[in-house]
Amino acid sequence: MEKIFIIEDDEKIRRELSTFLERYGYACDFSSDFENIIDIVLKSEVHLILLDINLPYYDGYYICREIRKQSNVPIIVVTSRQSEIDELMSMNLGADDFITKPYNTHILLARIASILKRAYHNSDTDLLSYNGLIFNISNSSMRYNNNEIELTKNESKILNILIKKKGAIVSRNEIMDFLWQSDEFVDDNTLTVNINRLRKKLESIGASEFIQTKRGQGYILK
Structure with missing residues (x-):
């Protein structure tokens, strides 16, 4: 079972998203300890990260950059920010995709499946x-x-x-x-x-x- 870590400070959104993804066969993990979120994520052995930008302690840009220094785990930025600058910054810092809120949950599912397939199920590599x-x-x-x-x-x-x-x-x-x-x-x-x-x-x-x-x-x- 592929595991997704949700970095989102809104507890309601976090739990709803987790419930939705689990319904489609994914395991989900999250934490409310945003001060130590980078270490927590790196130790969690996940296959993909869903990352918000507006967070306590560190914003999503910093978290994305720090995770990317130590891991190639796929990262999808999911945020209410909709400017091209935000998307460009996310991609430049190592994010694999950028989705704006509110989003169609089935489009999010399709993006997740596509990135996981590319990262872990490519026939050219293992x-x-x-x-x-x-x-x-x-x-x-x-x-x-x-x-x-x-x-x-x-x-x-x-x-x-x-x-x-x-x-x-x-x-x-x-x-x-x-x-x-x-x-x-x-x-x-x-x-x-x-x-x-x-x-x-x-x-x-x-x-x-x-x-x-x-x-x-x-x-x-x-």
Whole structure:
């Protein structure tokens, strides 16, 4: 189920929009803590953000810019502001679309579906994301804060299973079984070497301590 984060300070609009989107199969999340909204959103593991401009503490422009520094998650600006300047500023700061209120809810649905399809279901690429880290399965590369690095086949497989199991501990045996699918011999020492190399590559692009060791259990993404 694809998850949408709604950044909207009007509680009635927020809840109505959430109820509407959930009716059409989306999971929704939101927060009334606008002082820490950027950190909350980046930790929430969502597929798309609906962002208002007029907000407490920080306006939508600032939030859009700060999120875009750390994540490529799609952002749709949904606002009562209707000037071309507002639309231009939103796009220049990294928004993927701009919709003015009042809006037709089914047009909003169509825009959401189109952007999600383009971002996550493009046949030319296969992207997985976690806390701002973007893993491109199709070319075995990962990107974080606009820094990109290539991975070996085993490093890609390890990152793949850790992201897909995000939030859960993955045992060493489970990872080795996953690597064995390529009919390559992988022993315990080989796994340790590959984990350490992957950690160093993550650190080299600014994603430090992403892989945490759970002694006697396995590994988990923080």
